[in-house]
Amino acid sequence: MTRPGRPVGELLRGWRRTRGMSQLDLAIEAGVSARHLSFVETGRSRPSPELILRLAEQLAMPLAERNTMLLAGGYAPAYPSHELSDPELAPVRAAVRQILDGHRPYPAVLIDQHWHLVEANPAVALFTAGAQSHLLTPPVNVLRLSLHPDGMAPRILNLPEWRAHLLSRLRQQAVMTNDPVLYDLHEELGGYPGGHAHAAPINDAVSRVVVPLRYRHNDRELSFVSTTTLFGTPLDVTVSGLAVEAFFPADSATTETLHTLATS
Known part of the structure:
Protein backbone atom coordinates (compact mmCIF):
# COMPACT_ATOMS: atom_id res chain seq x y z
CA MET A 1 0.00 0.00 0.00
CA GLY A 73 0.74 9.69 9.08
CA GLY A 74 3.43 7.26 7.96
CA TYR A 75 2.13 4.20 9.82
CA ALA A 76 0.94 0.76 8.81
CA PRO A 77 -2.81 0.12 8.48
CA ALA A 78 -4.46 -1.19 11.63
CA TYR A 79 -7.34 -3.06 9.99
CA PRO A 80 -6.97 -5.92 7.48
CA SER A 81 -9.11 -6.18 4.37
CA HIS A 82 -9.86 -9.69 3.19
CA GLU A 83 -11.89 -11.03 0.32
CA LEU A 84 -15.08 -12.64 1.57
CA SER A 85 -13.88 -15.91 0.05
CA ASP A 86 -10.65 -15.89 2.12
CA PRO A 87 -10.29 -18.59 4.82
CA GLU A 88 -10.06 -15.91 7.53
CA LEU A 89 -13.67 -14.91 6.86
CA ALA A 90 -15.08 -18.44 6.91
CA PRO A 91 -16.93 -17.79 10.22
CA VAL A 92 -18.46 -14.65 8.70
CA ARG A 93 -19.63 -16.55 5.62
CA ALA A 94 -21.11 -19.27 7.82
CA ALA A 95 -22.97 -16.74 9.96
CA VAL A 96 -24.36 -14.96 6.91
CA ARG A 97 -25.43 -18.21 5.30
CA GLN A 98 -27.23 -19.20 8.50
CA ILE A 99 -29.07 -15.87 8.59
CA LEU A 100 -30.09 -16.05 4.93
CA ASP A 101 -31.17 -19.69 5.07
CA GLY A 102 -32.94 -19.25 8.39
CA HIS A 103 -34.98 -16.36 6.99
CA ARG A 104 -36.62 -18.47 4.29
CA PRO A 105 -39.29 -18.32 2.92
CA TYR A 106 -38.90 -14.55 3.30
CA PRO A 107 -36.44 -12.59 1.13
CA ALA A 108 -33.00 -11.61 2.49
CA VAL A 109 -29.81 -10.35 0.86
CA LEU A 110 -26.23 -9.65 1.87
CA ILE A 111 -24.91 -6.35 0.51
CA ASP A 112 -21.57 -4.55 0.66
CA GLN A 113 -20.90 -0.91 1.55
CA HIS A 114 -21.97 0.26 -1.91
CA TRP A 115 -25.20 -1.76 -1.96
CA HIS A 116 -23.85 -4.42 -4.30
CA LEU A 117 -25.48 -7.83 -3.95
CA VAL A 118 -23.09 -10.35 -2.40
CA GLU A 119 -25.45 -13.22 -1.54
CA ALA A 120 -29.19 -13.84 -1.42
CA ASN A 121 -31.61 -16.56 -0.45
CA PRO A 122 -33.99 -18.08 -3.05
CA ALA A 123 -36.95 -15.97 -1.92
CA VAL A 124 -35.32 -12.88 -3.47
CA ALA A 125 -36.40 -14.24 -6.86
CA LEU A 126 -39.77 -12.69 -6.01
CA PHE A 127 -38.17 -9.25 -6.41
CA THR A 128 -35.90 -9.98 -9.37
CA ALA A 129 -38.62 -11.58 -11.52
CA GLY A 130 -39.46 -9.22 -14.37
CA ALA A 131 -36.32 -7.10 -14.04
CA GLN A 132 -34.30 -6.46 -17.20
CA SER A 133 -31.06 -8.38 -17.61
CA HIS A 134 -28.82 -5.29 -17.53
CA LEU A 135 -29.83 -4.75 -13.90
CA LEU A 136 -29.10 -8.38 -12.98
CA THR A 137 -25.61 -8.52 -14.48
CA PRO A 138 -22.99 -8.58 -11.68
CA PRO A 139 -22.20 -6.49 -9.83
CA VAL A 140 -25.91 -6.06 -9.08
CA ASN A 141 -26.73 -2.90 -7.16
CA VAL A 142 -29.86 -3.57 -5.13
CA LEU A 143 -30.86 0.10 -4.88
CA ARG A 144 -30.58 0.54 -8.64
CA LEU A 145 -32.57 -2.68 -9.10
CA SER A 146 -35.22 -1.37 -6.71
CA LEU A 147 -35.79 2.08 -8.21
CA HIS A 148 -34.91 1.72 -11.90
CA PRO A 149 -37.91 1.70 -14.28
CA ASP A 150 -36.56 -1.57 -15.74
CA GLY A 151 -36.33 -3.13 -12.29
CA MET A 152 -38.72 -3.44 -9.38
CA ALA A 153 -40.12 0.09 -9.59
CA PRO A 154 -43.16 -0.67 -11.82
CA ARG A 155 -44.31 -3.26 -9.28
CA ILE A 156 -43.81 -1.14 -6.15
CA LEU A 157 -47.29 0.13 -5.33
CA ASN A 158 -46.09 2.86 -2.94
CA LEU A 159 -43.09 3.86 -5.05
CA PRO A 160 -42.99 7.55 -3.99
CA GLU A 161 -42.81 6.66 -0.29
CA TRP A 162 -40.39 3.75 -0.75
CA ARG A 163 -38.19 5.80 -3.08
CA ALA A 164 -38.04 8.69 -0.57
CA HIS A 165 -37.15 6.23 2.19
CA LEU A 166 -34.29 4.65 0.22
CA LEU A 167 -32.90 7.99 -0.97
CA SER A 168 -32.97 9.40 2.56
CA ARG A 169 -31.18 6.34 3.90
CA LEU A 170 -28.58 6.46 1.13
CA ARG A 171 -27.97 10.15 1.72
CA GLN A 172 -27.41 9.56 5.44
CA GLN A 173 -24.96 6.74 4.67
CA ALA A 174 -23.06 8.93 2.19
CA VAL A 175 -22.73 11.70 4.76
CA MET A 176 -21.61 9.31 7.49
CA THR A 177 -18.98 7.61 5.33
CA ASN A 178 -18.07 10.59 3.13
CA ASP A 179 -17.98 8.07 0.27
CA PRO A 180 -18.05 9.61 -3.23
CA VAL A 181 -19.42 6.36 -4.69
CA LEU A 182 -22.51 6.70 -2.52
CA TYR A 183 -22.94 10.38 -3.39
CA ASP A 184 -22.80 9.48 -7.10
CA LEU A 185 -25.29 6.66 -6.58
CA HIS A 186 -27.64 9.02 -4.74
CA GLU A 187 -27.49 11.50 -7.62
CA GLU A 188 -28.17 8.75 -10.15
CA LEU A 189 -31.13 7.27 -8.29
CA GLY A 190 -32.57 10.72 -7.59
CA GLY A 191 -32.91 11.19 -11.33
CA TYR A 192 -35.13 8.13 -11.78
CA PRO A 193 -38.89 8.73 -12.11
CA GLY A 194 -41.04 7.83 -9.16
CA GLY A 195 -42.82 10.90 -7.89
CA HIS A 196 -42.67 12.48 -4.48
CA ALA A 197 -43.78 11.02 -1.18
CA HIS A 198 -47.07 12.22 0.28
CA ALA A 199 -46.89 14.75 3.11
CA ALA A 200 -48.68 12.25 5.37
CA PRO A 201 -48.22 8.46 5.37
CA ILE A 202 -50.96 6.10 4.29
CA ASN A 203 -53.34 5.77 7.22
CA ASP A 204 -52.95 2.14 8.21
CA ALA A 205 -51.36 0.40 11.19
CA VAL A 206 -48.11 -0.57 9.45
CA SER A 207 -47.52 2.81 7.78
CA ARG A 208 -47.93 4.62 11.08
CA VAL A 209 -44.89 2.73 12.43
CA VAL A 210 -42.54 2.08 9.48
CA VAL A 211 -42.39 2.65 5.73
CA PRO A 212 -43.57 -0.64 4.24
CA LEU A 213 -42.70 -2.03 0.83
CA ARG A 214 -45.96 -2.69 -0.99
CA TYR A 215 -45.20 -4.96 -3.90
CA ARG A 216 -47.34 -6.40 -6.68
CA HIS A 217 -46.77 -10.07 -7.44
CA ASN A 218 -49.00 -11.27 -10.27
CA ASP A 219 -52.46 -10.14 -9.14
CA ARG A 220 -51.64 -9.93 -5.41
CA GLU A 221 -50.40 -7.10 -3.24
CA LEU A 222 -47.68 -8.12 -0.82
CA SER A 223 -46.60 -5.96 2.09
CA PHE A 224 -43.16 -6.11 3.75
CA VAL A 225 -41.22 -4.42 6.52
CA SER A 226 -37.43 -4.53 6.36
CA THR A 227 -34.61 -4.81 8.88
CA THR A 228 -30.85 -4.33 8.62
CA THR A 229 -28.31 -6.53 10.42
CA LEU A 230 -24.69 -5.39 10.80
CA PHE A 231 -21.69 -7.08 12.37
CA GLY A 232 -21.44 -5.54 15.81
CA THR A 233 -17.66 -5.48 16.33
CA PRO A 234 -15.98 -5.55 12.93
CA LEU A 235 -12.18 -5.40 12.82
CA ASP A 236 -11.90 -6.10 9.10
CA VAL A 237 -12.59 -3.49 6.41
CA THR A 238 -14.65 -5.90 4.32
CA VAL A 239 -16.76 -7.11 7.22
CA SER A 240 -17.43 -3.56 8.40
CA GLY A 241 -19.16 -2.82 5.09
CA LEU A 242 -21.45 -5.85 5.06
CA ALA A 243 -25.13 -5.75 5.94
CA VAL A 244 -28.01 -8.20 5.74
CA GLU A 245 -31.26 -6.70 4.48
CA ALA A 246 -34.16 -8.91 5.50
CA PHE A 247 -37.82 -8.54 4.57
CA PHE A 248 -40.65 -9.72 6.80
CA PRO A 249 -44.33 -10.03 5.86
CA ALA A 250 -46.37 -7.15 7.22
CA ASP A 251 -49.70 -8.97 7.10
CA SER A 252 -51.09 -12.49 7.20
CA ALA A 253 -51.93 -12.53 3.48
CA THR A 254 -48.29 -11.90 2.59
CA THR A 255 -47.17 -14.60 5.02
CA GLU A 256 -49.52 -17.11 3.45
CA THR A 257 -48.46 -16.20 -0.08
CA LEU A 258 -44.75 -16.52 0.66
CA HIS A 259 -45.17 -19.92 2.28
CA THR A 260 -47.25 -21.07 -0.70
CA LEU A 261 -44.61 -19.85 -3.18
CA ALA A 262 -41.88 -21.66 -1.23
CA THR A 263 -43.65 -25.01 -1.53
CA SER A 264 -44.90 -24.68 -5.09
Missing part, protein backbone atom coordinates in the same frame (compact mmCIF):
# COMPACT_ATOMS: atom_id res chain seq x y z
CA THR A 2 1.29 3.47 -0.84
CA ARG A 3 1.06 6.52 1.30
CA PRO A 4 -1.81 8.80 0.21
CA GLY A 5 -1.09 12.28 -1.12
CA ARG A 6 -3.10 14.26 1.42
CA PRO A 7 -1.38 14.84 4.78
CA VAL A 8 -2.86 13.43 7.95
CA GLY A 9 -3.77 16.87 9.31
CA GLU A 10 -5.77 17.74 6.21
CA LEU A 11 -7.64 14.44 6.35
CA LEU A 12 -8.38 14.93 10.04
CA ARG A 13 -9.65 18.46 9.52
CA GLY A 14 -11.90 17.30 6.67
CA TRP A 15 -13.51 14.57 8.76
CA ARG A 16 -13.92 16.88 11.75
CA ARG A 17 -15.77 19.39 9.60
CA THR A 18 -17.86 16.65 8.03
CA ARG A 19 -18.99 15.68 11.52
CA GLY A 20 -19.71 19.33 12.41
CA MET A 21 -17.26 19.36 15.33
CA SER A 22 -15.00 22.18 16.43
CA GLN A 23 -11.38 21.55 17.37
CA LEU A 24 -12.32 22.07 20.99
CA ASP A 25 -15.20 19.57 20.77
CA LEU A 26 -12.99 16.88 19.25
CA ALA A 27 -10.11 17.59 21.64
CA ILE A 28 -12.39 17.16 24.66
CA GLU A 29 -13.91 13.94 23.32
CA ALA A 30 -10.48 12.49 22.50
CA GLY A 31 -8.81 13.64 25.72
CA VAL A 32 -6.14 15.82 24.11
CA SER A 33 -5.45 19.54 24.22
CA ALA A 34 -7.01 21.76 21.60
CA ARG A 35 -3.55 23.23 21.01
CA HIS A 36 -2.05 19.85 20.20
CA LEU A 37 -4.99 19.01 17.90
CA SER A 38 -4.48 22.32 16.11
CA PHE A 39 -0.80 21.50 15.63
CA VAL A 40 -1.73 18.10 14.18
CA GLU A 41 -4.18 19.63 11.71
CA THR A 42 -1.68 22.25 10.53
CA GLY A 43 1.16 19.73 10.25
CA ARG A 44 3.24 21.26 13.03
CA SER A 45 2.98 18.08 15.09
CA ARG A 46 3.08 14.46 13.98
CA PRO A 47 0.40 12.38 15.75
CA SER A 48 1.16 8.92 17.10
CA PRO A 49 -0.79 5.99 15.62
CA GLU A 50 -2.62 5.67 18.95
CA LEU A 51 -3.79 9.29 18.71
CA ILE A 52 -4.87 8.87 15.10
CA LEU A 53 -7.00 5.87 16.03
CA ARG A 54 -8.43 7.66 19.07
CA LEU A 55 -9.43 10.65 16.96
CA ALA A 56 -10.82 8.39 14.23
CA GLU A 57 -12.94 6.57 16.81
CA GLN A 58 -14.42 9.84 18.08
CA LEU A 59 -15.19 10.85 14.49
CA ALA A 60 -16.84 7.48 13.78
CA MET A 61 -14.70 7.06 10.68
CA PRO A 62 -15.09 3.90 8.57
CA LEU A 63 -12.29 1.41 9.07
CA ALA A 64 -10.93 1.92 5.55
CA GLU A 65 -10.64 5.66 6.20
CA ARG A 66 -8.86 5.01 9.49
CA ASN A 67 -6.29 2.99 7.55
CA THR A 68 -5.95 5.86 5.06
CA MET A 69 -5.26 8.32 7.86
CA LEU A 70 -2.69 6.00 9.42
CA LEU A 71 -0.93 5.71 6.07
CA ALA A 72 -0.98 9.49 5.72
